Amino acid sequence: MMDNMLYEFKDAWRKPNNALPQIIILNVVIFLFLVILNLFGKISALAEINLFIQRQFAIPAQFSEFIYRPWTIITYAFAHSLSGVMHILMNMLFLYWFGKLIVEYLGNQKLINIYVMGAITGALLYLLAYNTIPGLVGTRAQMVGASGAVYAVVLAAATLIPNYTFFLFFFGPVKIKYIALFFLATSLIDLNGPNIGGNIAHIGGGLIGIIYIKQLQAGTDWGAWVGVVMRFFKSFFVTQPKMKVSSQKKSKASRGTFTGSSSSTASNIADQAEIDKILDKISQSGYDSLSKEEKQKLFNASKKG
Secondary structure, three states: OHHHHHHHHHHHHHOOOOHHHHHHHHHHHHHHHHHHHHHHHHHOOOHHHHHHHHHOOOEEOOHHHHOOOOOHHHHHHHOOOOOOOHHHHHHHHHHHHHHHHHHHHHOHHHHHHHHHHHHHHHHHHHHHHHHHOOOOOOOOOEEOOOHHHHHHHHHHHHHHOOOOEEEEOOOEEEEHHHHHHHHHHHHHHHHHOOOHHHHHHHHHHHHHHHHHHHHHHOOOOOOHHHHHHHHHHHOOOOOOOOOOOOHHHHHHHHHHHHHHHHHHHHHHHHHHHHHHHHHHHHHHHOHHHOOHHHHHHHHHHHHHO
């Protein structure tokens, strides 16, 4: 049984265009690693090492500490509270439910873009608040959790297809725009509670999720740089196969490639224009307003992502 589970995890991790399960697996693996490390820290002389490693994932509230751990602007969004499982469980459930919609309508890379931008924006707003608001300046605090990134995914999905309906226990069918609005309102109200930093990150992530989709519908992908950075780092680990072509065949291939590339580029531009129109229609009238042909085009486009 364990072998089968391990195989399924490995398969999900290695499978291309499988961003949602990969993000969830990464969160779960880091959580389990930190839980085990924390346990050993309590029963051995590894407490200092344990605290040192945990600090590499938690983003500190003060700039004076953050400048020595700048990578935590991302790592914090893949770590969670070790006091129980509810923190990571709720984050991963909502990431799964809303992330599936992003992947279905926009593709895998857009989900990664939104998650990363939500994490960074949530962290920046957190740092800004703790270093400018008088009541928070000087507070020794740190933050972990994917909530900012997850809020970005939730609000992005609700902005993209606001009238998409989830069936909730005790409530029945509820449009996701109301679910997203409830989450955002809850975070605003909870700014009066003890988890001020976390709720600030929620708001930052949620706002960038909305802005990202609005800009995407306007024809600008604010998260394109995320894919560029990912490809840059992947280039250090993945070697591209070299192709040997004779000069005579190369000239023929070049001519064929040029023609095919031009027509392919023109086709891609036309396809993207159609998809943008469909997304605008969804934003204004909801997914149910699409014709069967439009739904099929959107489905085909999502598979290319």
